[in-house]
Amino acid sequence: MKSTVEQLSPTRVRISVEVPFEELKADFDRAYKALAQQVRVPGFRPGKVPARIIDARVGRGAVLEQVINESLPGRYSEAVSSADVKAIGQPEIEVTRIEDGDHFAFTAEVDVRPEVTLPDYESLEVSVETSEVSEADVEEELEELRKRFGTLNPVERGIENGDFVTLDLAATVNGEAVDDATASGLSHEVGSGQLIEGLDEAVLGLKAGEQTEFTTKLLAGDHAGEDAVVAVTIGSVKVRELPEVDDDFASMASEFDTVEELREDLRSKAEQSKKSQLGNTIRDKVVEALLDAVDIPVPENVVQSQVDEQLHNAVHALDHDEDTLNRLLEAQGKTREEFDKDSREAAEKVIRTQLLLDTIADTDEVSVGQQELFERIFFEAQRYGMEPQQFIQELQKQPNGLASIFADARRTKALVEVIRKVAVKDSDGNDIDTTEIFGSAESDADQTEEVAGEDTAEPSEQESEEASK
Template sequence: MKSTVEKLSPTRVRINVEVPFTELEPEFDRAFKQLAKQVRLPGFRPGKAPRKLLEARVGREAMLDQVVSEAVPGRYSEAVTTTQVNPLGQPEIEITKKEYGEDLVFTAEVDVRPDIELPDLTTLKITVDPIEITDEEVDAELQSLRARFGTLTGVDRAAQNGDFVSIDLSGSVDGKELPEAATEGLSHEVGSGQLIDGLDEAIVGLKEGESRVFTTKLVAGEHAGQEAQVTVTVKSVKERELPEPDDDFAQLASEFDTIDELRASLREQVERTKRVQQAEQIRDKTLETLLEQIEVPLPENIVQAQVDDTLHSAIHNLDHDEARFAEVLEAQGSSREEFDADNRSNAEKGVKTQLLVDAIADKLEVQVSQNDITERLMLMSQQYGMEPQQLLQALQQNNQLAAMFADVRRGLAVAAVVQGATVTDSDGNEIDTTEFFGRSGEQAQTDAPEDEPQADEAPADEEPADTK
């Protein structure tokens, strides 16, 4: 088989493939043997009919079509391997020559990963916000902890923000009742904004047994985008009494003996949260800086596929009703034009980021270990509330293991870039990134005990793990 590549653009190629007929003859033999078992010819036992009679019965062209349709996918994959093309998505295949006894000729146009020129990644400089912890933030954590140990007490007054109420709700659109909007005995914290727009404002000032009608715009369901008249009735009003923030409370709510020790622990929690947030900002700023500095050609078909997929997901629950979708967007303060523009922008950025990080992973020869995969499975199983083995089976059944592997590799590639970059906060302080991004290879080898193998070495009696 012969195959050559024509570069149509930085992100698209045409693979020209010629398959000698002699290579297809074994496949014709298998096809005729299978056909002989299925077709009954007078005077011949099943599977024993001569090939020439079968050709006359079925037709040589029909057999040629069958063999070619079965052979082309495999020959395309072989051509991709031999030409070292990195395809993205499915190819557009055109058979240009198909005659019995002669070479099979076809072309395959496919989007490919572009060649990306990468700079010296060790010169990368990243600047993020400094970590600052205020007394108000610690007080907020203490207040949240006190709320967990608070008690609700009924009050004989009008509801106000911060109260807990039991309410009944009913709604209508243009005078028609909405059964799906009716509920009784719903518990709600006034001022939380967790239900529908306008509800908290309607509740404030109502006493037990009192009702109020207000208008709100529905954002989901059959009447999404339409205005509804909602009636709220307050069944009970309770206020939350919080325990005093003293040593007794510290002993009740924690392992600490004093409130000062508890506050110190809460300050550490705030700091930990901010370190995680800063690590996320470091990752995002690293990608943003790379995208600003490096040109990444975009394969239009891949971008369009992501645009279409996002749009499909957005309107799937609306029965793909474009008019209703426009109403929902309007209720959210947006429009179809804004949605389409944001959708394309996000798709372009997403595809560009993946292509860039994959190129970096190749350049840095990033390897994914079994431990990396296990850690990701454990994290995902916690997020989805599934056992790791159950999640693994689900990923296998949905052909998502390769996507997870690629995502893990990209994460390792970004971590490697951060390890080699200079990361400071806006105050000029250098940030130690090892907690969330690990040590660079050079650091890790320097820190490793002398009697243990280095990270890139395998013990003499062990084979390296197969991560393919």
């Protein structure tokens, strides 16, 4: 098999392949064997019909078409591998010539990862805001814990912000009832803004059993973007009474015996939370600095595919009604053009980031071990509220599901290695020790030694290419 690669653009190539028929003997044997089972010819047992008889009955052209179509995926993958083409997305394949008994030729146009010249990481500098855990932070956590263990008691006064109410809602548009904006017995914390816009202001001062009406713009359903009149009936009004902060509360709300121990635990958790937030901020800042420092052309087909997927997901949530989406956008003060523009910019940034991190991972020869892959799966499973084994089963149902997790883990590891080399400073210009957040290269090396002898979790080349989509 002979193949050549023509660069059509920085992100697209055309692969021209010529396959001699002598390499297709096994393919022809397989095709004739399958057809011999299907063709019924007097004088021949099923499966014993000669190839020349099959050609006469079925047609040589049909046999050629079957053989070539079945061999194309493998020949394409072989050409991609031999030419070291970093393909992403699906190829557009066209058979250009068939010389029966001699060879056939085809071309495949496919998007590829562009060449990226990486910057000197040590020349990059990012600045992030840092903050220490304060007493106010601890008190805020303690207040949230008190709310979880608070009790709701009825009151006979008018509604105030922070009260908990039960209520009935009935909306109409132009005098007609709106079923999906009608409900009864809803529980709501006044002031939280979690239900219909304008509701919290409308019910202030009302008592149990009283009613009112207000006008609002519906954000979903068949009448998204339209003004509706909402009638509200108050069922009950309750106030939350919080427990006293003492040792009894500490014992009830935690595994600690004293308030001092509880406060110390809340402080520790707040410090961990701030550390995690700082780590996320550093990651985002370093990615931004890298993207600003390099030129990464993005494959248009890949961008469009992601944009189409975003639109599909948005419309799918609205019963596949684009008119409803447009009305919803209008209610939010955004045009469809702005939505499409934002979607494209977001897709381009995601793809540029993936291409950048994949290049870094390849250049630095980043590998992911079995333990690291499992930790990533465990983390993702927690995000979705699933058990790891259940999450793995869901991954196996998706095309390239495991390869995508592997690719994400590899990109994350590559980014951490870059962060260790970038100058990260606080707002006062002081250096931030990123090893406190991301660990050190030595700790990674120790972990690698611990799992030495285990197979690295490298997916197949095709899976890696598909994960870059």
